[in-house]
Amino acid sequence: MGFSNEQMERYSRHIILKEIGVKGQKKLLQGRVLIVGAGGLGAPAALYLAAAGVGTIGIADADDVDLSNLQRQVIHTTADIGKPKVISAKETMQAINPDVRVNAYRTFVMSENVMDLVRDYDFIIDGTDNFPAKFLINDACVLSKKPFSHAGIIRFKGQLMTYVPGQGPCYRCVFREPPPPDAVPTCRQAGVVGAVAGVIGALQAVEAIKYLVGAGDLLTGYMLTYDALKMEFRKIKLPRRESCEVCGPHPTILKPFDYEQKACDLKS
């Protein structure tokens, strides 16, 4: 695959990097990343991955763009209100970079479809907004041997970790199972700073890019936490949990399943 002059210019700031170069840019153009959730995390991740020239980007979300989304979901505009988020996201990504093929999945990600969705991708970004979905994506990625980036945000805080098959702990090693509904505040109840979602979503895009080009160290075996009020990042070492139900040596979770989720929490 040769680059056109336009591509050489478009990706020149990547190509000049010794960790990426022409070879790495080809890997990005051949790369396939699935983003689950076209929201606060998924929006910045999708924008940067499209701009970076990730050749195939899948984006899954069942919702339509709502006025209250625009404070942080920077891939959508006021004119997109009422439009399916995945269509709005696809249009923006293709406007940024026509090299990118976008697969839009206007659906909730559930146990019935998650394995089919992740199968075709090299790396998965969890940009979902609820614990059942976060555990589902974790389990599906562990079972499918797919790397993924977990992230969560609330108020002025965020966290992320990267799972790579065979390396380091998974999300379930750390958190075991979802908390009961309403035991832990959601962004809808507690709020979130849009730019904090941007910081964390952009970091998820960085992890995907590093994975695709094979550069540097991923956040495997670590949780990166961000506290915007204290302006503090911390990298916390995560042990593996031998008794982990999905990635441990004696797994009891052998296929993905859905935790119950109140219908009102499904909408973002």
Add this chain to the structure above:
Amino acid sequence: MTITVMGKKKEYPDNLTVKELIEKENVESPLYVTVSVNDQFIKSETFQTARLHDGDTVEFLYFMGGGS
């Protein structure tokens, strides 16, 4: 004794349990926090009995469910 909590050295009385530390640190949603001591997860069932020692390093990991 001196323990390092979330990267900061702090003085606490000897024989402090993990549960007591969670209370003293005003951990939000204390029933749903993941705790690691010296890079090992502590089972939540043992928070009440697990004692901390001088020089221990404690991390709290919180559920963050937001993303949309």
